[in-house]
Amino acid sequence: MDNRRSGGRAPAYFRSNGGVVRYGELLERGLTAADVRRLVRSGDLIPIRRGCYAWRRDDLTPEARHLLLLEATRPTLGVGTVFTHGSAAVLHDLPVRITDLTRVHITRPDTSGRITKNVWRHSAPLPDSAVTEASGVPVTTIERTVVDLARWLPFADAVAVVDAALHRGVERAALEAEIELARRRRFNERARRAVAFGDARAESPGESRSRVLMAVVGLPMPQLQREFRDHNGEVDARVDFDWEEYGVSGEFDGEVKYGRLLAPGETVDKVVVFEKQREELLKTHGRWTVRWVNANLSNTSRRSQETLTFCVKFP
Known part of the structure; x- marks a missing residue:
């Protein structure tokens, strides 16, 4: 592979060095300073810290980038x-x-x-x-x-x-x-x-932060991961939070306003329809469903408090 060329898979020496290569090694492998600058501009080389680079990745999450910084350091x-x-x-x-x-x-x-x-x-x-x-x-x-x-x-x-x-x-x-x-x-x-x-039943940071805000605004603590069963005893619905005494269920939606991360082949429209059908099902169990997202979870946000207290005031 021509290391001067942008695009394509990472050169093998990136894969064998924990994903990080130092500037001096790039020069030793035939790249010039101009090549390095061009690859950085094109996005193929990602500066991790001074003198250390990684090859571009589509799945470079903040956590993955931190591991590259750790390797470089x-x-x-x-x-x-x-x-x-x-x-x-x-x-x-x-x-x-x-x-x-x-x-x-x-x-x-x-x-x-x-x-x-x-x-x-x-x-x-x-x-x-x-x-x-x-x-x-x-x-x-x-x-x-x-x-x-x-x-x-x-x-x-x-x-x-x-x-x-x-x-x-x-x-x-x-x-x-x-x-x-x-x-x-x-x-x-x-x-x-x-x-x-702490509660082992929480399944995401958003659910954890929701419980903290509930305590801050004075809501009663809900039951977590409540399951509802049909007439055959089979689970037909499960919710993040449930206030049985108020007939209210709560759902934290992290990545998509309606629903969780999209599965392969799913669209937002399909998830919206599914979640609407699920809300109708929960109504048959005597539950009104309230949803919130990350933007509603700031302790200093008046709307955050209004969103969660709405669950209890208007069952």
């Missing part, structure tokens, strides 16, 4: 470095805010905290029991990762992380024990609140 870090906080969350496939992915997070017990353009260095004790390996790199255990984030993140985002961990089978008691291992750490009370509020 690893050689600059000292021996014994452990990836933590947001970086550990990505490696453990936990939900993390996009704003927390612009830097690689590491923790070292023998240094002071410091923030640079690409690295956020945290300083804290790291016993061997708190360290494991994921994708071939040292990383905090999922329990330590959840507790670190629960100390550090705003409450709604911390609950989303706790919920995801509990949903995957992490024991609440293990998270509580992790907090107690460092009982004098700052913001432990934040972590305790998030762990106590």
Whole structure:
């Protein structure tokens, strides 16, 4: 393959270097500085950090780009470095805010905290029991990762992380024990609140944030993942939230206003029709359905509060 040519599959040396190649290697393989600039302009080369590039990908999510930044940054870090906080969350496939992915997070017990353009260095004790390996790199255990984030993140985002961990089978008691291992750490009370509020039944960060906002505006807590059955005892409907006493069901729609991520071959119109039919079915179970999206979940948004309190005021 002609490396100077834009378009097409990534050259093999990108695939064999964790997806990241350094500027010097590009020159060694025959590209000129002008070639590199042109490939960056065309979008075929993506700058990851100074002097490091990845080949374009259609599926380059913020999490995938963060892993490329981690790979590009690893050689600059000292021996014994452990990836933590947001970086550990990505490696453990936990939900993390996009704003927390612009830097690689590491923790070292023998240094002071410091923030640079690409690295956020945290300083804290790291016993061997708190360290494991994921994708071939040292990383905090999922329990330590959840507790670190629960100390550090705003409450709604911390609950989303706790919920995801509990949903995957992490024991609440293990998270509580992790907090107690460092009982004098700052913001432990934040972590305790998030762990106590966590619910393994939540299936998305949006559902977690919805529950937090419900608590903020004073709504009664709903039943999560409520199933409804037909006359044969078969499940014919399932909802994210249900307030039986009000005859109201609630649905958080993350990617599409009506429904979840589109399945192969589905269109938005088909999903809209399906969801409308589903709402009619829920009416036969005595439920009125209310929906909301991410834009409705800002704690400071008056409309957020109106949307959710509407569920209870007008069943």
